[in-house]
Amino acid sequence: MSFAEPRANPVLFGHADAEAEMVDAIRTGRMHHAWLITGPEGVGKATLAYRFARRLLAGLPAADSLALDADEPVFRRVAAHSHADLLTVERVFNDKTRRMKTQIAVDDVRKINGFMSLTPAEGGWRVVVVDGAEELNQASANALLKILEEPPPRAMLLLVCSAPGRLLATIRSRCRRLRLAPLADIEMAGLLAERLPRLEADQRGRLITLAEGSPGRAIMLAEAEGLRIASLVDRLLAELPGVPVSRGYEIADLLGRSETGFSTFMDLLRAGVAAAVREAARGRADPDQQRLVGLRPLDAWGELWQGLSRLQDETERFALDKRQAIVAGIGLLRGSA
Numbered sequence: 001m002s003f004a005e006p007r008a009n010p011v012l013f014g015h016a017d018a019e020a021e022m023v024d025a026i027r028t029g030r031m032h033h034a035w036l037i038t039g040p041e042g043v044g045k046a047t048l049a050y051r052f053a054r055r056l057l058a059g060l061p062a063a064d065s066l067a068l069d070a071d072e073p074v075f076r077r078v079a080a081h082s083h084a085d086l087l088t089v090e091r092v093f094n095d096k097t098r099r100m101k102t103q104i105a106v107d108d109v110r111k112i113n114g115f116m117s118l119t120p121a122e123g124g125w126r127v128v129v130v131d132g133a134e135e136l137n138q139a140s141a142n143a144l145l146k147i148l149e150e151p152p153p154r155a156m157l158l159l160v161c162s163a164p165g166r167l168l169a170t171i172r173s174r175c176r177r178l179r180l181a182p183l184a185d186i187e188m189a190g191l192l193a194e195r196l197p198r199l200e201a202d203q204r205g206r207l208i209t210l211a212e213g214s215p216g217r218a219i220m221l222a223e224a225e226g227l228r229i230a231s232l233v234d235r236l237l238a239e240l241p242g243v244p245v246s247r248g249y250e251i252a253d254l255l256g257r258s259e260t261g262f263s264t265f266m267d268l269l270r271a272g273v274a275a276a277v278r279e280a281a282r283g284r285a286d287p288d289q290q291r292l293v294g295l296r297p298l299d300a301w302g303e304l305w306q307g308l309s310r311l312q313d314e315t316e317r318f319a320l321d322k323r324q325a326i327v328a329g330i331g332l333l334r335g336s337a
Helices: 016-028 045-058 073-079 106-117 138-149 169-173 185-195 201-211 215-223 226-239 246-255 261-281 287-293 298-317 322-336
Strands: 034-038 086-089 126-131 155-161 176-179
Touching (some): 016 045, 201 226, 226 287, 226 322, 261 322, 298 322
């Protein structure tokens, strides 16, 4: 079962302290003109941003919550992309390449200034959500900085960002920071039991481990055959250093033509390497992780992780052959061993 897209999702899992901070800001009137909402992918950042936006557009909360009933007119208009006082800026589809753009264009950011300078259509706030702010390029980041330096009254900017280190320091310094932490395992267990009741308990437990506290990632993995692909990754790492190059072709055949198979495989492969190195550095690695990390020095595994990241990024960015990319990734693993 998928989550509704953030702008149409009435439910926020966890993050009660972050929500309370926003409620307090509304009630006391101590509103900063810009908020930077950070945290891992899929943890609920955009859901919280739209939850905050809806409440600003609808009026003061009656309870200690930003929740708005899904039948409320403001909720329905936000979900339908039709509220006059809300603007969303994000990566868009490129009609020429037939793919999503890799960055947020400067022209889209420039629309914010004109939008915010207008009088609110309904007498309240003008709200802008920049979803995926880490995808700003140099020009679009500078355009956003100019807006932050001279914010108009009754205008709110909400930046949703999974990698705040990629933002300009001057942008970060002009925002009120709100970091969403990964959910605890017990919270994840309750959520997945509700959302994925047909999975066995051990399968949900494996998803909790793979998702690392991110509800969105857990649901995505469940829908993208993440458990099956995780088994392929486990087998691959267990066979090092003797894994044959042909294993890449076998894995590519098993993934088939799935649109998400390559990304899921590479994400889980990098996560498996990172987890083994992290636990080894903390002295908490299990026997399989200890054996894997012992194949070469810890700093060399960091270089491998970077290599796998570049390989995935370039393959997806330039629509390269995913089958060959998998083979190349296994080549990197063999070299690391």
